[in-house]
Amino acid sequence: MKIILNNRNEEFDGESLTISQIMEIKSFHFKMLVVRLNDILIKKDEYSTTTVKDGDDLKIIHLVSGG
Amino acid sequence: MPNFNQITTFLSQKVVGIAGAGGLGSNCAAALVRSGIGKLIIADFDTVSPANLNRQFYFHDQIGMNKVDALRENLLRISPMALLQIHNTKVSPENISLLFSVCDVVVEAFDDAFQKQMLIEYMLAVHPDIPLVAASGMAGYGNREQLVVIKSNNLYVCGDGSSEVSEDNPPMAPRVGIVSNMEADVVIEILLSKANLN
Numbered sequence: 001m002k003i004i005l006n007n008r009n010e011e012f013d014g015e016s017l018t019i020s021q022i023m024e025i026k027s028f029h030f031k032m033l034v035v036r037l038n039d040i041l042i043k044k045d046e047y048s049t050t051t052v053k054d055g056d057d058l059k060i061i062h063l064v065s066g067g
Numbered sequence: 068m069p070n071f072n073q074i075t076t077f078l079s080q081k082v083v084g085i086a087g088a089g090g091l092g093s094n095c096a097a098a099l100v101r102s103g104i105g106k107l108i109i110a111d112f113d114t115v116s117p118a119n120l121n122r123q124f125y126f127h128d129q130i131g132m133n134k135v136d137a138l139r140e141n142l143l144r145i146s147p148m149a150l151l152q153i154h155n156t157k158v159s160p161e162n163i164s165l166l167f168s169v170c171d172v173v174v175e176a177f178d179d180a181f182q183k184q185m186l187i188e189y190m191l192a193v194h195p196d197i198p199l200v201a202a203s204g205m206a207g208y209g210n211r212e213q214l215v216v217i218k219s220n221n222l223y224v225c226g227d228g229s230s231e232v233s234e235d236n237p238p239m240a241p242r243v244g245i246v247s248n249m250e251a252d253v254v255i256e257i258l259l260s261k262a263n264l265n
Binding site for chain 2: 006007031032033034036039041043059061062063064065066067
């Protein structure tokens with residue numbers, strides 16, 4: 001499947017993956033995140049149950065301290 | 068392109084909220100006041116410390132003052148007529164709506180990642196129609212090409228998304244200044260995109 005991840009085109013094997021699986025594949029092991037799938041906020045406890053499909057727009061934004 | 072007079076006349080009718088008055092919030096507020104934003108609502112509970120002076124818009128003789136009081140003083144020196152509503156309080160889910168629900172745009176300007184996430188999640192859930200400009204990743208120096216804005220509907224996140232503050236990667240004036248001014252620039256861009264100038 002082809003999706004847009006953080007404004008970039010990405011291709012993954014398979015027809016759908018959960019957000020947790022995508023994080024695993026991309027080695028995103030961040031503590032503080034804002035995740036939005038097609039502009040809808042996905043909470044932490046929904047990462048493993050929410051599936052991403054071909055054509056989806058996924059944003060996994062890493063929040064780090066500093067300011 | 069509208070001229071500066073048209074821009075400031077339009078922006079003078081707008082209200083912008085700033086959550087946090089540290090490196091991001093104090094510098095962003097200065098840029099917005101210089102741009103003629105009508106009213107700023109600024110909340111922070113901290114006081115000015117010597118360690119803040121490496122990047123925050125405060126002065127040595129303000130050490131010990133509440134940040135919001137010191138910031139008001141400094142902003143009024145730029146623009147004595149600026150409308151400023153300041154709150155010496157910690158921003159939490161209990162007061163976000165009270166503080167910021169009247170704003171045209173809200174700026175996330177916290178230091179701490181937990182606070183950043185708290186405000187972003189609250190605003191997306193409760194005030195999805197108010198644009199929120201946040202920042203993540205600006206510690207250290209260099210890597211300017213990594214500084215970007217990620218946009219997701221009404222949420223804008225400025226920074227490199229990875230440079231976390233630590234003992235070996237301290238926040239410094241230039242990069243914090245760049246990202247705080249990126250936030251201010253995004254605010255102006257959002258507001259002016261809704262203007263009908265020319």
